[in-house]
Each structure stands twice: as C-alpha cells, then as structure tokens.
Amino acid sequence: MQAKKQNPPFIPYLFLKLLLKGEDFYEFTDDIDEVYRYMIDFKPGWRAKAWYWFRVLESFPGIIMDKVYWRFLMFRNYLKIAVRNIKRHKGYSVINIAGLSVGMAAFFLISLYVQYELSFDRYHENADKIFRVIRERGSSTGNDRSAFIHNALGPAMVEDFPEAISSARIFRWHVGEKFFAIGERSLYENLYYADPEFFEIFSIPFISGNSKKALTEPYSIVMSERLAGKHYGNENPVGKILNLQEGATQYTYKITGVFKDMPENSHLTMDLVTRLDKSIMQAADSSHTYVLLGKGADPDNLEQKLPALLHKYDLRLSLDDNVKERYFLQPLTSIHLHSHLSDNTQYSDNSDIKYIYIYSSIALLILVVVCLNYWNLSTARSFQRFKEVGIRKAVGANRRQLFRQFLGESFLATILSLVVSIALVIIFLPVFSGITGSKFNLGQLGNAKYFLMIISAVVFVGVVGGGYPAFHLSSFRPVNILKGTSKYNAKGILVRNILVVTQFSIAIIIIISTLAIKHQIDFINKKDMGFDREQILVLSKVKYHKEVRRNEESIKTELKRNPNITAVSCSADLPNSIIWRGNIDLLDKNTGEPVPFNVYTVDHEFVDLYGIKIVEGRKFSRDFHPDSIKEVLINETAAKVIAGEALIGEEFRFWGIRTGRIVGVVKDFHSRPLHYPIPPTFIALSPGSTNYISIKINPVDIPKTIDYIKRTMKKFAPSYQFDYHFFDEIFGRDYQNERMMGKIFGFFMLLSIIIACMGLIGISTLSAEQHTKEIGIRKVLGASVPSITGLLSKDFAKCVLFANIIAWPIAYFVMHRWLQNFAYRVSLGIGIFVLSGLAVLGVALLTVSYQTIKAATANPVDSLRYE
Amino acid sequence: MILLSRAEEIILLAVYKQGSNAYGVTIREQVFKDIGRHWSFGVIYKTLKKMKAKGYLDKISSAPVSERGGRSKYYYELTPEGISALEKIKSVHNSLWKGIDELSIEQKAR
Numbered sequence: 015m016q017a018k019k020q021n022p023p024f025i026p027y028l029f030l031k032l033l034l035k036g037e038d039f040y041e042f043t044d045d046i047d048e049v050y051r052y053m054i055d056f057k058p059g060w061r062a063k064a065w066y067w068f069r070v071l072e073s074f075p076g077i078i079m080d081k082v083y084w085r086f087l088m089f090r091n092y093l094k095i096a097v098r099n100i101k102r103h104k105g106y107s108v109i110n111i112a113g114l115s116v117g118m119a120a121f122f123l124i125s126l127y128v129q130y131e132l133s134f135d136r137y138h139e140n141a142d143k144i145f146r147v148i149r150e151r152g153s154s155t156g157n158d159r160s161a162f163i164h165n166a167l168g169p170a171m172v173e174d175f176p177e178a179i180s181s182a183r184i185f186r187w188h189v190g191e192k193f194f195a196i197g198e199r200s201l202y203e204n205l206y207y208a209d210p211e212f213f214e215i216f217s218i219p220f221i222s223g224n225s226k227k228a229l230t231e232p233y234s235i236v237m238s239e240r241l242a243g244k245h246y247g248n249e250n251p252v253g254k255i256l257n258l259q260e261g262a263t264q265y266t267y268k269i270t271g272v273f274k275d276m277p278e279n280s281h282l283t284m285d286l287v288t289r290l291d292k293s294i295m296q297a298a299d300s301s302h303t304y305v306l307l308g309k310g311a312d313p314d315n316l317e318q319k320l321p322a323l324l325h326k327y328d329l330r331l332s333l334d335d336n337v338k339e340r341y342f343l344q345p346l347t348s349i350h351l352h353s354h355l356s357d358n359t360q361y362s363d364n365s366d367i368k369y370i371y372i373y374s375s376i377a378l379l380i381l382v383v384v385c386l387n388y389w390n391l392s393t394a395r396s397f398q399r400f401k402e403v404g405i406r407k408a409v410g411a412n413r414r415q416l417f418r419q420f421l422g423e424s425f426l427a428t429i430l431s432l433v434v435s436i437a438l439v440i441i442f443l444p445v446f447s448g449i450t451g452s453k454f455n456l457g458q459l460g461n462a463k464y465f466l467m468i469i470s471a472v473v474f475v476g477v478v479g480g481g482y483p484a485f486h487l488s489s490f491r492p493v494n495i496l497k498g499t500s501k502y503n504a505k506g507i508l509v510r511n512i513l514v515v516t517q518f519s520i521a522i523i524i525i526i527s528t529l530a531i532k533h534q535i536d537f538i539n540k541k542d543m544g545f546d547r548e549q550i551l552v553l554s555k556v557k558y559h560k561e562v563r564r565n566e567e568s569i570k571t572e573l574k575r576n577p578n579i580t581a582v583s584c585s586a587d588l589p590n591s592i593i594w595r596g597n598i599d600l601l602d603k604n605t606g607e608p609v610p611f612n613v614y615t616v617d618h619e620f621v622d623l624y625g626i627k628i629v630e631g632r633k634f635s636r637d638f639h640p641d642s643i644k645e646v647l648i649n650e651t652a653a654k655v656i657a658g659e660a661l662i663g664e665e666f667r668f669w670g671i672r673t674g675r676i677v678g679v680v681k682d683f684h685s686r687p688l689h690y691p692i693p694p695t696f697i698a699l700s701p702g703s704t705n706y707i708s709i710k711i712n713p714v715d716i717p718k719t720i721d722y723i724k725r726t727m728k729k730f731a732p733s734y735q736f737d738y739h740f741f742d743e744i745f746g747r748d749y750q751n752e753r754m755m756g757k758i759f760g761f762f763m764l765l766s767i768i769i770a771c772m773g774l775i776g777i778s779t780l781s782a783e784q785h786t787k788e789i790g791i792r793k794v795l796g797a798s799v800p801s802i803t804g805l806l807s808k809d810f811a812k813c814v815l816f817a818n819i820i821a822w823p824i825a826y827f828v829m830h831r832w833l834q835n836f837a838y839r840v841s842l843g844i845g846i847f848v849l850s851g852l853a854v855l856g857v858a859l860l861t862v863s864y865q866t867i868k869a870a871t872a873n874p875v876d877s878l879r880y881e
Numbered sequence: 882m883i884l885l886s887r888a889e890e891i892i893l894l895a896v897y898k899q900g901s902n903a904y905g906v907t908i909r910e911q912v913f914k915d916i917g918r919h920w921s922f923g924v925i926y927k928t929l930k931k932m933k934a935k936g937y938l939d940k941i942s943s944a945p946v947s948e949r950g951g952r953s954k955y956y957y958e959l960t961p962e963g964i965s966a967l968e969k970i971k972s973v974h975n976s977l978w979k980g981i982d983e984l985s986i987e988q989k990a991r
Contacts, residue, residue: 046922077927
C-alpha cells in the first residue's frame with residue numbers, strides 16, 4: 015500500500031478525456047498513471063505533477079495527427095465506395111450528373127451576364143457619389159425623359175449648392191463621328207467634348223499626360239490607349255497635332271494625353287475627348303451633365319432644390335411654360351439599367367433592368383428544374399437500393415455510416431457535376447457572349463466572392479437534394495427490406511408526381527414563351543412597314559463631307575448611269591428611324607396644341623425609292639425654288655389630327671422662319687420601331703441636308719455594283735471613307751434585343767425539355783422496374799401489350815396534362831405583359847398553347863415509351879420468378 | 882512491401898526486445914534505452930496503432946488488473962508479417978551501409 019495516494023492532475027486528464035475515446039483513452043491514462051504513481055513515491059508532488067503535465071501536453075501533436083490520419087483514411091474509403099457505387103449505376107449517374115452539369119452551367123452563364131450588367135460603372139472611385147442629371151418633360155404625347163440638360167445647370171449647381179463639389183459636361187454632335195487627318199492617314203472617330211473636371215470626377219487613369227491638366231487648354235485633345243495604338247503604334251502621341259476638317263474650316267487640336275481604355279462595362283465609352291468650350295456651347299444649348307456630390311450629401315434633398323435653381327437662372331430648355339419639366343439626379347450606377355430614357359436622348363444605348371429580371375428568373379427556374387430532377391432521380395433510385403441497404407444493415411453497418419456514405423455519393427456526384435459544368439461554361443462562353451452581345455470573359459469576373467457564393471449554394475442544393483434520400487434510405491429497417499414488404503408508398507408517389515409536374519410546367523411555360531417570342535419576331539420580319547427594305551444599299555456619315563454634298567447631283571447622275579442601279583436618294587434620315595423633331599406650327603384639332611411631328615428632310619427620289627405610297631395629293635414637284643415655300647408631305651396619322659379644313663395646299667410655319675405647304679398625304683409607315691405607335695410625320699423636300707445616300711440596286715452582280723459605287727464616290731469625293739450597309743441590316747438593328755431574347759429563349763426551351771426528359775427517363779425506368787411483378791401477373795391473366803403500355807404511361811400522361819393546366823395561365827400572363835411592349839403585336843392564339851401542350855405530351859410519351867414497352871413485352875416467367 | 886520508416890522500425894524493435902512485456906510504458910522506456918531520447922506517449926501509441934492496422938503487431942488485452950480499476954492492460958506482440966518487415970529493413974540497411982566503415986567528405990567514386 016502506498017503511503018500517499020495522489021490522483022494525477024485533473025486538467026490534463028480532462029484534455030485526454032476530450033481527445034481520446036474508449037480503449038485508447040484507458041490505455042493511455044492507465045499506462046501513464048502507472049508511471050505517475052511510481053513517481054510520487056520518491057519525488058516531490060509538484061515534480062510528479064509537472065511531469066504529468068508535460069507528458070500529456072507533448073502528446074497532443076501525436077494524438078491529433080493520429081486522428082487526422084484516421085479521418086483521412088475513412089474519407090478515402092467513403093470516396094472509394096462512392097465511386098464504386100456511382101460506377102455500378104452508370105446509367106443513372108450519367109444522366110443525373112449530366113443534367114445537373116448542364117443546368118449549373120446555364121445558371122453560371124446567366125449569372126455571369128447578370129453580374130456583368132450589374133457591375134457597370136462601379137469601377138469609378140466616386141461611383142456612389144456621381145449623378146447624372148435627367149430631365150423629364152410632360153407633354154401631350156406623354157412623358158419624355160432625356161439626358162440633355164441646359165449647359166449652365168452643372169456650374170450653377172456647383173456654385174449654389176455646397177453639396178455639389180464639381181460638375182462636368184459631356185457633349186457630342188448627333189452623328190458624333192468626325193473626320194480627322196493625321197498626315198496622310200485619316201481617322202473617323204466619335205469626338206466628345208468634355209469639361210476638364212470630367213477626368214477628376216471619373217476614374218480614368220492616364221498613361222501619358224496629366225489627367226488634371228490635360229483639358230485645360232482650348233483645343234487640347236486626349237485619346238484612348240486603343241486609339242493611340244491604332245494610329246501611332248508604339249509612339250507617344252502627346253504633343254502631336256490632329257486636324258479636324260469641318261466644312262470649310264480646319265481646326266487644329268493638340269494631343270495632351272493618352273488615357274487607359276474605358277472598360278467594357280461603362281455606360282459610355284469614349285476614345286477621343288476634347289475640351290468643351292464656349293463656341294460649342296453656343297452652337298448647342300444642351301449636353302449631358304454629371305455632378306459629384308460630397309460625402310453625406312443627400313441627392314433627394316438636392317433634387318428638391320433644383321426647381322428653384324432652374325427658375326433663378328432660367329435654365330429650362332422648353333420655351334413653352336405650359337410644358338412641365340422635372341429634373342432628377344440619376345445615380346451613376348443605375349444609368350446602365352434603369353435609365354428608361356426616350357429614344358435618342360442619350361449618347362449611348364443602355365440596357366434595361368427588365369431583361370436582367372427575365373434572365374435571372376429563367377436561370378433560377380432552370381436551376382430549380384435541374385435540382386428537382388436530381389432530387390427526383392435520387393429519391394426514386396433510393397427505392398431500388400432497398401436490398402442493398404437491408405443486407406448492409408444486417409451485416410452490421412450502422413445508420414450513421416450509411417447516411418454518411420449516401421451523402422458522400424451525392425456530394426461526389428454534385429462535385430463532379432460542378433467540374434463538368436465549369437468545363438461547359440468555359441466552352442460555351444464565347445457562344446453565349448455572342449448571343450448576348452456583351453463581351454465578357456472569365457477574367458472579368460468582377461466579384462470572386464459572388465462566384466464562390468454561387469458555387470457553394472449550388473453544392474448545398476445538390477448535397478441536400480441527395481441528402482433527403484440518404485436520410486430516408488438509412489432509416490430502413492432490414493426486416494422489412496429483406497422480406498420485401500417495403501414498397502413505393504403513397505407519399506413517395508405523390509412527391510414524385512409533384513416533381514414531374516413542376517418540371518414539365520416550367521418546360522411548358524418556356525416553350526410557350528419561346529413560341530410567342532418567335533411569333534412576334536416573325537411578325538416583325540414579315541410586317542409591311544410601309545417602306546421597302548430589300549436591295550437598298552446605304553452610304554452613311556455623309557454629313558461631314560462637303561465634297562459629297564457639293565457634288566450630290568453629279569454623284570446621283572453618275573450612279574444612275576449604272577444599269578443595275580435603279581434609284582438614288584439623298585436624305586437626312588432613313589425611313590426606319592427618325593431623330594429630328596420639329597417645332598411645327600400645325601395645331602392638333604383636339605387639343606389645340608402644336609402637333610409633335612417627326613420630320614424627315616429628303617430629296618425628290620426618297621418617297622419612290624422606299625416605296626412609300628401617296629394616298630392623297632401628289633409627290634414633290636420638280637420645279638423647286640429653294641427660297642420659296644417648301645413642299646411637305648404628311649402622313650395619314652398627321653392628317654387625322656390636324657385642325658383646319660383643307661389639308662392639301664395648306665400653308666404653315668415651321669422651324670421658326672420657314673413656310674411649308676402640304677402637297678400630299680402618304681400612307682402611314684413605321685418611322686419608329688414597332689414598339690411605338692406611328693407618330694405624326696412629315697416629309698419635307700429639302701435637298702442639301704444629306705446624311706445618307708440610299709441606292710436601290712438590282713440583285714445581280716452585286717459586288718460589281720458595289721465596286722462601281724465605290725469608284726463613283728472616290729471620283730467625286732476622294733476624302734469620303736467608303737462604308738456601306740444594306741438597309742435591311744440597319745433595319746434589323748432596331749430589334750436586336752428581341753432577337754437576342756428569341757435566341758436565348760430558344761436555348762432555354764431546348765434545355766428545359768432535355769432536362770425534363772432526362773428526369774422522366776430515370777423515373778420511368780424505375781417505375782417500370784417497380785411494377786415488374788404486377789405486369790407479369792397481368793400478362794398471365796391475359797392483358798395485351800398495348801393495354802399494359804397504356805397503364806404505365808397513364809400516370810405520366812396525367813402529370814403532363816396537369817402541368818399544362820398550371821402552365822398555360824402563367825405563360826399567358828407573362829407573354830401578354832411582354833407583348834404590351836409593342837404597339838404592334840401578334841395576339842396569343844390558342845394554337846401556341848395547344849401546340850406546346852401536345853408537343854410536350856408527345857415527347858414525354860416517347861421518352862417513357864422505351865421503358866414501358868420493354869416492360870410490357872417482358873416475359874412474365876422472368877418477372878414472376880422472384881417470388 | 883513498403884519499407885518501414887525509422888520510427889516504425891524503432892518501435893517494432895522495442896516491442897521485440899521487450900518480448901512478452903511490451904506495453905506502452907515499457908516500450909517507451911526501451912526506445913529511450915535504444916536511442917537516448919524520450920518520445921511522447923502520443924507518438925508511441927499512434928505508431929503502435931498504425932502498426933497494428935498494417936498487421937505487423939497484435940494487440941492483446943490481459944486479464945483485468947486491480948491497479949487499473951479492473952481494466953485490462955494492453956500488450957503488443959510482433960506478428961510474422963512484422964518480423965519479415967523488420968528483416969527486410971535490416972537487409973536494406975545492411976546493403977546500404979555495406980563497405981562503409983568511415984564516412985568522409987571527399988568526393989570520390991566509391
């Protein structure tokens with residue numbers, strides 16, 4: 015018996031208790047206690063205790079490494095088993111993983127797009143404090159929102175409001191491209207005019223030159239890196255001269271800097287910027303204005319103070335006091351998606367947030383469909399593995415292990431899908447970015463954090479989706495399984511049906527939408543616009559070439575000499591788009607207000623070349639005296655609203671000083687895209703304000719004709735940079751967004767059908783296997799193959815029909831809303847719905863048929879053998 | 882067969898040398914006698930566990946022991962596989978060090 019019997023120190027003992035379990039714990043503590051007790055006999059208590067402490071502490075690394083090693087080993091085992099299991103059910107695994115990958119890839123691609131669109135303009139350091147001033151004007155034709163603001167507003171804001179730290183204006187002529195000369199070379203670039211403050215407010219780093227000083231001198235100009243590279247190669251262009259030819263005058267600009275290219279995700283990209291000075295500001299009274307607010311400044315508060323400011327300095331743009339103007343401060347970051355400005359009231363075309371909503375919802379839908387699929391398949395498959403689970407449990411596997419293992423399988427499948435989906439994304443990125451028109455690549459992933467979030471969300475879904483079956487499976491009682499009494503219970507079937515119905519509803523909605531969109535696009539393509547579109551070649555940017563305009567008549571005559579050229583016309587605009595609105599003194603007979611006309615200035619040939627029909631009166635007459643009254647044609651819509659008795663021959667004033675006389679009425683044509691109703695339009699005969707030369711050609715020997723045109727232009731206007739487009743191509747640009755939608759929806763339609771079918775394949779196979787016995791008995795009792803096939807398919811057919819019932823109203827609602835965007839639209843006929851429904855039913859039955867027929871023709875002997 | 886690591890070799894030999902009295906405490910003491918350093922209990926048990934998993938050692942629980950509160954003591958014993966692993970490492974060692982009596986820095990072909 016020992017004299018002292020002390021216990022080992024408590025705390026280390028506790029540590030050990032936490033770290034070691036069972037046998038290991040006792041082995042360690044008993045052994046070490048043995049030595050400890052031996053030690054207390056001849057050493058002082060504290061030394062023995064210290065020894066104990068040390069021995070335990072120093073053992074920690076070893077213990078922890080041990081745990082890690084075993085955990086790793088176990089993980090590796092689970093992995094091996096999971097892989098083996100996946101290989102065993104190759105078919106399902108492939109379908110499952112393929113489906114999940116495709117869905118994930120689609121989701122990622124859309125997310126990239128959405129993410130890109132949302133990231134516009136955020137790279138500026140002051141992004142959240144920069145605002146663009148917007149003007150909203152109420153008039154009889156509705157609200158007109160524009161970014162064109164009185165020039166003096168910006169500086170006035172900075173002067174009067176302490177919160178406005180600085181402002182910068184940007185200006186560009188309508189057709190912004192200017193013609194510059196560098197030695198012998200010529201550039202055609204969009205020239206922007208800006209205040210020097212511009213580069214202080216916006217974060218555009220300079221590669222050479224000083225951003226603060228670059229635009230302080232008049233006639234100083236800066237260019238982007240890209241432009242500098244294009245025209246100066248590796249040389250530094252700073253200090254060099256750029257000559258601008260404008261009519262008779264030549265302006266000389268000195269290059270004072272080169273700035274880094276503005277990123278793709280900017281609402282406005284400029285390559286050439288010069289100082290905005292008084293002469294420009296006198297010529298045009300409005301420009302875009304940006305203000306930088308100070309920290310803590312409240313934009314709403316500022317907005318409220320604007321009307322007073324406008325009144326104080328008289329900065330309204332409308333001459334008419336009856337027209338209400340409201341001004342807003344639009345945050346920089348919302349310009350790209352939330353501008354909702356009227357046509358042609360800003361220098362760049364921005365997108366709309368509604369597209370983001372649409373595409374995001376679709377992406378989410380696809381993901382939902384895919385995950386449902388995965389869920390469905392996993393759950394259904396789980397019933398198949400009854401026996402496997404039963405045997406394992408009987409042999410000694412505990413529930414936890416099984417659960418972990420099934421979860422591991424699901425996890426592995428999800429990871430594999432992720433890898434494949436990333437590969438798919440990389441492969442299809444160029445195609446996708448082509449469709450959406452946004453140039454983005456993986457490198458532009460603004461936010462790695464966001465991406466990580468997506469990945470983890472998806473993985474979570476996949477794991478949980480596979481987890482439910484895992485949970486369910488591991489709970490089976492071996493007795494039931496081996497006896498074979500466990501079967502597809504009612505709840506399981508209900509869940510399965512719900513999933514199938516959901517998948518197919520989504521697929522049907524997308525199909526109907528796609529068909530509707532394509533229908534509308536088709537309608538647009540085929541609709542008679544009131545003007546011809548075919549075989550017309552257009553030369554643009556003529557406005558700044560004095561040579562062309564001086565020699566207009568000779569050019570026209572020369573061109574017409576070519577037998578394959580049937581007509582030539584010079585005009586300020588093309589029939590499909592109108593920019594110029596006039597201040598016309600013709601009154602609306604209902605409101606008494608001046609009719610807001612869209613104005614075309616054209617030559618004699620225009621109306622004929624484009625096939626615009628005259629319904630009343632006559633064409634322009636050939637005897638035209640430039641200073642006398644201008645001949646004008648109005649359209650039917652205008653004719654309907656103009657006050658006064660006699661239209662033809664009526665005279666009126668327009669643009670302040672001129673007098674016009676209406677000589678005829680033309681049939682309405684779509685001078686604006688089909689989204690908008692046809693506005694009252696007039697066509698003025700006014701040669702000399704040409705920006706476009708339209709040439710109607712015969713469809714033979716087109717290259718030769720083009721060559722002839724090129725030579726003719728070269729002969730009369732050598733400085734003109736020959737650039738042509740076909741009118742139908744130009745026309746098509748108006749519907750870019752819709753075409754893109756059509757393509758994207760088409761893609762989704764295919765995707766959702768494929769995914770829904772994949773799910774169906776899996777389920778139908780399983781269902782058929784479930785019913786093997788039942789089928790065997792039926793056959794023995796004399797049922798025919800068709801009747802059995804019908805029996806098996808019935809359930810699925812019912813699901814699809816039900817899916818239709820759910821999908822139709824939703825699709826109708828959504829598409830109806832979308833079609834409201836168009837003033838001219840197709841109607842949603844019942845045909846589309848029925849077609850989609852039948853198509854889906856057909857595809858579903860086809861998918862299911864292979865399995866059902868196989869099951870129906872199976873030999874009853876085989877299926878009943880397992881009794 | 883994968884070769885034993887140094888630590889594994891040392892532990893297995895310690896078990897061998899302790900014969901029928903090889904358990905945690907004695908193995909640790911033996912190691913100290915052999916190499917002059919005390920290894921931690923943690924490392925020792927960890928290696929013993931691994932060796933058992935590889936089949937080089939057997940773990941035998943003794944009859945209940947009163948000092949241990951009625952629990953058993955765990956002894957370790959070399960298995961035939963363990964013996965052959967040791968033999969293998971020994972022959973590898975011999976062939977490695979064959980003919981080298983003294984190590985010298987000079988570079989020459991040996």
